[in-house]
Amino acid sequence: MIEQNLKELEEKSIYILREANAKFKNIAVLWSMGKDSTAMLYLIRKAFLGKVPFPVIHIDNSIDFPESYKFREELTKKLHLNLIVAKSDIKPEISGFSCCGANKTEALKKVLKEYEFDALIVSIRRDEHAVRSKERYFSIRDKNFKWDYKNQPVELWYNYSSDIENDGHVRIHPLLDWNEIDVWNYAKKEHIPINPLYFSKNGYRYRSLGCTHCTVPIKSNAKTINDIIKELKTTNIEERSGREQDKEKEYVMQRLRALGYL
Amino acid sequence: MKVVNISLLGNKDAGKSTLIGKIAILTNSISEARVKEAKNESEKFGKEFEPAFILDAFKEERENGLTIDTTSVKVQYKNVGFQFIDVPGHQYLIKNMLTGASKGEIGIVVVSSKRGEGITSQTKRHVILANMLGINKFIIFINKMDLNYSENEYNKIVKKLNKFFSKINNEIKSIYFIPGSALTGDGILKYSNKFNWYNGKPLIKYLYSLTKQNEKIDKNISNIIFLQGSFEDKVFGKIISGNIKKNKIYYLMPEDKKVLIKSYKKNGNSVSLKINKLDKANINGKILIENKNDVILSDKIKAKMFFIKKPDKYFYIYFLGKKYEASLNYKENKKNFVFINGIIKLKEKITYQSFKKIKEFGRFVIYDKNSKFNGFGIIK
Numbered sequence: 001m002i003e004q005n006l007k008e009l010e011e012k013s014i015y016i017l018r019e020a021n022a023k024f025k026n027i028a029v030l031w032s033m034g035k036d037s038t039a040m041l042y043l044i045r046k047a048f049l050g051k052v053p054f055p056v057i058h059i060d061n062s063i064d065f066p067e068s069y070k071f072r073e074e075l076t077k078k079l080h081l082n083l084i085v086a087k088s089d090i091k092p093e094i095s096g097f098s099c100c101g102a103n104k105t106e107a108l109k110k111v112l113k114e115y116e117f118d119a120l121i122v123s124i125r126r127d128e129h130a131v132r133s134k135e136r137y138f139s140i141r142d143k144n145f146k147w148d149y150k151n152q153p154v155e156l157w158y159n160y161s162s163d164i165e166n167d168g169h170v171r172i173h174p175l176l177d178w179n180e181i182d183v184w185n186y187a188k189k190e191h192i193p194i195n196p197l198y199f200s201k202n203g204y205r206y207r208s209l210g211c212t213h214c215t216v217p218i219k220s221n222a223k224t225i226n227d228i229i230k231e232l233k234t235t236n237i238e239e240r241s242g243r244e245q246d247k248e249k250e251y252v253m254q255r256l257r258a259l260g261y262l
Numbered sequence: 263m264k265v266v267n268i269s270l271l272g273n274k275d276a277g278k279s280t281l282i283g284k285i286a287i288l289t290n291s292i293s294e295a296r297v298k299e300a301k302n303e304s305e306k307f308g309k310e311f312e313p314a315f316i317l318d319a320f321k322e323e324r325e326n327g328l329t330i331d332t333t334s335v336k337v338q339y340k341n342v343g344f345q346f347i348d349v350p351g352h353q354y355l356i357k358n359m360l361t362g363a364s365k366g367e368i369g370i371v372v373v374s375s376k377r378g379e380g381i382t383s384q385t386k387r388h389v390i391l392a393n394m395l396g397i398n399k400f401i402i403f404i405n406k407m408d409l410n411y412s413e414n415e416y417n418k419i420v421k422k423l424n425k426f427f428s429k430i431n432n433e434i435k436s437i438y439f440i441p442g443s444a445l446t447g448d449g450i451l452k453y454s455n456k457f458n459w460y461n462g463k464p465l466i467k468y469l470y471s472l473t474k475q476n477e478k479i480d481k482n483i484s485n486i487i488f489l490q491g492s493f494e495d496k497v498f499g500k501i502i503s504g505n506i507k508k509n510k511i512y513y514l515m516p517e518d519k520k521v522l523i524k525s526y527k528k529n530g531n532s533v534s535l536k537i538n539k540l541d542k543a544n545i546n547g548k549i550l551i552e553n554k555n556d557v558i559l560s561d562k563i564k565a566k567m568f569f570i571k572k573p574d575k576y577f578y579i580y581f582l583g584k585k586y587e588a589s590l591n592y593k594e595n596k597k598n599f600v601f602i603n604g605i606i607k608l609k610e611k612i613t614y615q616s617f618k619k620i621k622e623f624g625r626f627v628i629y630d631k632n633s634k635f636n637g638f639g640i641i642k
Contacts, residue, residue, distance in 0.1 A: 002338045
């Protein structure tokens with residue numbers, strides 16, 4: 001696994017965040033209490049004089065882990081976050097695709113409409129999934145949240161597209177170039193608080209976090225960030241192997257993203 | 263670790279995605295799950311294993327055997343990281359190719375040695391475009407040699423391409439030719455004895471040596487900062503050249519107004535500044551410069567341009583993040599996919615420089631009169 005230069009990654013992410021600030025009027029950040037979106041909050045503080053000047057949205061389907069909720073309350077207080085909890089329903093027929101796809105997207109659509117956000121900072125990375133690897137730094141969504149992946153805007157050099165169509169919004173992806181291990185190295189360097197679920201308890205830990213119904217833990221004794229980094233350097237297993245919704249059907253990730261799911 | 267960006271180039275079906283997929287597998291840069299998924303999907307399409315499926319993740323890409331959009335894979339070799347950027351080869355997907363290639367520092371041109379394929383006008387167009395975008399180091403991977411292993415075929419292609427490259431003559435620093443097969447892996451990390459007639463190195467070794475070459479940085483250019491908007495009492499920007507000096511007079515361009523940088527904070531080249539007497543409302547896209555003579559202030563720009571659709575008389579350009587109305591007097595027969603050397607006129611003055619001197623100030627994106635992407639220009 002390639003460990004990139006953190007200073008360069010940070011510099012570019014700050015540049016992207018500040019570009020978004022210059023081009024959009026009403027920005028929000030999506031937060032799942034996972035390591036990537038938590039690291040993003042710290043990157044935002046670096047970019048904006050120590051503050052998180054945008055509302056932070058948690059799409060809450062009420063079945064997240066109790067540790068995640070506790071982590072949410074603690075960090076919200078510590079960083080003085082303007083937290084918006086967007087409640088999403090769980091339908092009786094819970095399954096990866098319809099749960100994540102329909103429910104979370106509906107909740108997000110409501111929040112975007114209510115607050116009139118025109119840009120969303122999202123913490124996806126290219127190395128998470130081959131479909132995410134096709135993304136742009138500024139990625140346009142139409143008013144139905146559809147991702148027109150066959151017709152993405154041009155991004156030459158440092159020019160990012162900010163022309164939104166009526167009622168659409170733009171997803172900002174400052175972490176695209178970061179690898180899984182870069183996020184951990186950064187968390188270690190910057191002393192970023194991390195959701196305790198990532199660390200081993202009783203021989204198991206979570207490498208990737210979803211909600212309680214769809215996330216499967218891995219066997220591991222990694223109790224600290226240093227342990228995790230060591231573990232990552234020797235594994236050839238995919239980060240998201242414990243996420244059931246990715247596996248369900250073919251091209252689930254493509255379909256979910258095209259329909260507007262994160 | 264340093265990561266070098268490498269753009270793949272070449273017409274459709276030359277084997278760009280397959281080559282990257284094979285490199286990723288041979289260097290263990292892809293998780294088992296992703297390889298397995300590519301294998302399973304390949305079988306569904308009646309193939310044994312298609313390495314291109316590691317890159318081509320969209321259903322439509324796999325069904326149709328092509329790359330629609332750019333993506334990339336990071337690979338480690340010794341102490342260097344390579345980011346291989348995949349691009350579509352189809353002519354109508356050129357805008358996605360440009361998005362990918364614009365990030366490249368080295369170009370790998372994939373040419374098929376199969377009879378009936380070979381060098382096409384799209385191969386040549388890719389090379390010219392990549393070179394215009396700033397790539398001046400190329401490795402030509404002459405692919406599909408597993409079909410004939412013929413030294414003759416290889417030499418024929420090398421000869422043709424050498425001729426072509428000598429005509430471009432635009433600051434090209436290095437060219438390497440290598441034979442190989444993305445499918446078998448020959449030429450990537452090493453060669454089988456079927457290539458005993460070839461005396462050169464495999465792809466990875468040439469790439470590694472190219473990354474070790476250092477680019478000369480012009481130290482004579484003064485401090486230039488490109489501004490990105492404001493936040494509270496600070497202004498954000500990116501350092502293009504030189505070093506910031508506190509309490510020194512800078513010129514805000516294009517208005518040519520004197521300002522003073524009172525304090526600053528740096529994260530690499532991303533900076534936040536405290537500037538006195540600055541109207542923060544309209545600074546996006548403007549620049550702060552120490553020495554005005556390092557840039558040109560004008561509403562006329564001499565440039566080499568590429569247009570996807572034949573150019574209108576009036577259109578737009580994006581320069582340093584801002585949109586400008588432009589016009590071009592072009593009298594020749596108007597066609598699509600055309601290269602034009604000309605002078606564009608803007609409705610207002612901007613500060614710019616030749617691409618050779620300061621690349622961030624020497625390039626612009628072209629949009630047509632309906633604000634649809636239509637190409638790019640490099641300032642002479």
